[in-house]
Amino acid sequence: MIIKRAKIKPLDVVLVFMLLSFGLFLAYRISVGLHYKWNWSVIPQYLFRYDPDLNGWLPNLLVQGLFNTIRLSIWGTLFATILGTALGMCRISQSLFKRLLGRTYVELIRNLPPLVLIFIFYFFVSDQIMPVLGVEEFVRSRSESTQKILAFLFAPPSQFSAFLSAVFTLAIFEGAYIAEIVRAGIQSIEKEQWEAGHALGLSRRHQMFDVILPQATHRILPPLAGQFISTIKDSAIVSVISIQELTFQGMELMSATYLTFEIWITVSLLYLMLTLSLSVGVGRLEVRMRKRY
Amino acid sequence: MKNTEVPLHKNALGDHIIHVEKVNKIFPNGVHALRDFSTNIRRNEVLVIIGPSGSGKSTLLRCINGLEQIDSGIIIVDGIPLDDDKNHRLEIRIEVGMVFQLFNLFPHMTVLANINLAQKRVRKKTTAEATETTMDLLERVGMVDKADSYPGQLSGGQQQRVAIARALAMKPMVMLFDEATSALDPEMIGEVLDVMRNLAKEGMTMVVVTHEMGFAREVSDRVIFMEDGRKVEEAAAAQFFTNPKEERTQQFLSQIL
Numbered sequence: 082m083i084i085k086r087a088k089i090k091p092l093d094v095v096l097v098f099m100l101l102s103f104g105l106f107l108a109y110r111i112s113v114g115l116h117y118k119w120n121w122s123v124i125p126q127y128l129f130r131y132d133p134d135l136n137g138w139l140p141n142l143l144v145q146g147l148f149n150t151i152r153l154s155i156w157g158t159l160f161a162t163i164l165g166t167a168l169g170m171c172r173i174s175q176s177l178f179k180r181l182l183g184r185t186y187v188e189l190i191r192n193l194p195p196l197v198l199i200f201i202f203y204f205f206v207s208d209q210i211m212p213v214l215g216v217e218e219f220v221r222s223r224s225e226s227t228q229k230i231l232a233f234l235f236a237p238p239s240q241f242s243a244f245l246s247a248v249f250t251l252a253i254f255e256g257a258y259i260a261e262i263v264r265a266g267i268q269s270i271e272k273e274q275w276e277a278g279h280a281l282g283l284s285r286r287h288q289m290f291d292v293i294l295p296q297a298t299h300r301i302l303p304p305l306a307g308q309f310i311s312t313i314k315d316s317a318i319v320s321v322i323s324i325q326e327l328t329f330q331g332m333e334l335m336s337a338t339y340l341t342f343e344i345w346i347t348v349s350l351l352y353l354m355l356t357l358s359l360s361v362g363v364g365r366l367e368v369r370m371r372k373r374y
Numbered sequence: 375m376k377n378t379e380v381p382l383h384k385n386a387l388g389d390h391i392i393h394v395e396k397v398n399k400i401f402p403n404g405v406h407a408l409r410d411f412s413t414n415i416r417r418n419e420v421l422v423i424i425g426p427s428g429s430g431k432s433t434l435l436r437c438i439n440g441l442e443q444i445d446s447g448i449i450i451v452d453g454i455p456l457d458d459d460k461n462h463r464l465e466i467r468i469e470v471g472m473v474f475q476l477f478n479l480f481p482h483m484t485v486l487a488n489i490n491l492a493q494k495r496v497r498k499k500t501t502a503e504a505t506e507t508t509m510d511l512l513e514r515v516g517m518v519d520k521a522d523s524y525p526g527q528l529s530g531g532q533q534q535r536v537a538i539a540r541a542l543a544m545k546p547m548v549m550l551f552d553e554a555t556s557a558l559d560p561e562m563i564g565e566v567l568d569v570m571r572n573l574a575k576e577g578m579t580m581v582v583v584t585h586e587m588g589f590a591r592e593v594s595d596r597v598i599f600m601e602d603g604r605k606v607e608e609a610a611a612a613q614f615f616t617n618p619k620e621e622r623t624q625q626f627l628s629q630i631l
């Protein structure tokens with residue numbers, strides 16, 4: 082790979098200048114045109130608050146929301162990966178039934194508005210599945226220290242079942258995209274690798290798990306990490322089912338303070354902080370994966 | 375598929391370890407790659423198959439170990455018919471070892487792991503047992519010091535020797551070689567042919583597709599010349615090279631020799 086050093090050309094200067102003026106113009110229109118009173122000074126207290134009892138700083142609404150977004154995304158991606166891998170393998174199975182199953186799932190999810198899916202899944206999962214599993218009672222009957230750990234990893238007892246429902250809903254949704262990533266990764270492995278396994282007498286299962294999947298993993302990981310970033314963005318949608326993640330907290334704050342621009346700019350910056358740094362990581366991962374063997 | 379009336383228990387075919395009768399293979403795109411192809415392969419025999427490109431040599435080998443489904447005809451390997459029965463097909467591909475033109479080693483595994491894998495999964499050996507067999511085989515192909523290398527770190531000739539060892543690890547009754555040296559640089563062809571020559575001497579039953587006429591002459595017991603999916607001529611090696619009957623065979627040999 083050849084990396085050219087960036088040189089600043091006259092056109093770049095013009096572009097930067099135009100962007101800056103556009104930004105200034107927007108700010109001007111908002112202040113003067115909308116008579117908007119900027120009030121940035123109240124924002125920091127919604128990020129962290131001072132707790133006199135503890136004599137320390139604690140995360141407040143927005144940062145709590147950010148943490149919830151991270152939790153949701155991590156667990157959501159984890160379950161989505163399990164689901165997506167299983168269904169991605171179904172997509173290329175020799176059995177017609179499994180192929181149909183995988184296909185139906187992927188097509189259904191990708192061709193419906195996410196908002197509609199969220200409502201369907203969420204009410205199904207939280208109404209029908211969670212009570213059957215007895216999650217709520219399970220958490221409440223744990224010792225206090227276990228509850229603390231669970232609260233750190235997932236959510237406090239009162240929100241536990243709602244949180245899990247949201248995670249599964251996200252997982253079912255993202256799973257469809259991961260299924261396609263897994264399918265493409267498996268299909269990118271040369272058919273000669275299957276044939277070599279076949280000639281050695283390996284069962285199809287062993288061909289898949291010993292020969293194909295380990296190689297496909299190297300091609301699956303970078304897009305999978307990319308999907309994780311998408312999950313972070315998509316997780317905003319569970320705000321409609323009152324999960325207290327970043328977007329939900331933003332909406333709550335906005336209705337309390339009416340500081341529309343300050344809050345949404347802050348929320349955007351928090352999202353960008355997460356996603357952009359991950360993007361850089363994914364880029365590195367891609368380079369490393371390419372260098373293997 | 376035709377019903378087989380041949381008795382199916384082992385050794386029923388006498389010395390014949392592979393029985394191929396009137397096999398036809400038509401690919402979905404309409405290419406008729408094997409036409410009424412018949413032959414018998416005896417135990418401990420080295421059969422060389424030659425023919426122009428596209429004549430169906432690879433297809434024949436791939437049909438024998440079940441990589442392709444035949445459209446009609448009979449293939450019986452060591453008494454097991456290659457039919458729709460999954461267990462038959464599995465037994466046959468375990469009994470039949472195959473070496474490919476492009477080696478097809480598993481790039482994510484070391485040489486040792488490549489050769490151990492099927493022993494552990496199919497023969498259910500422990501890692502220690504498998505490794506013992508593997509090291510013996512690596513010794514035979516002169517690759518002991520590369521046991522922990524990855525395929526990508528080896529030359530083509532070395533990779534092909536590992537691939538041969540990997541196929542041998544299953545203790546197959548027959549080895550199929552599909553142009554095992556065609557993808558190699560000239561200076562590496564010799565080392566792979568040496569390994570194959572030794573195998574032949576040890577009495578391994580081999581079906582060898584090759585363009586190396588010198589080698590074919592030296593190791594083969596019998597030669598088949600095929601064209602257009604048909605068997606044009608089949609003869610004992612000595613007779614085939616010195617005194618071919620068919621005009622087409624003579625033509626082909628004069629071009630290639």
Ligand SMILES: Nc1ncnc2c1ncn2[C@@H]1O[C@H](COP(=O)(O)OP(=O)(O)OP(=O)(O)O)[C@@H](O)[C@H]1O
Pocket residue numbers: 401402403405406407425426427428429430431432433434
């Ligand atoms: N998977 C396939 N699908 C369609 N046609 C195929 C396929 N594999 C082989 N063929 C065709 O079948 C015929 C025989 O091919 P085959 O590979 O057996 O020839 P070959 O004798 O091995 O030739 P070469 O010396 O080039 O390896 C050719 O016309 C080829 O194009």
Ligand SMILES: [Mg+2]
Pocket residue numbers: 431432433552553
């Ligand atoms: Mg061929």
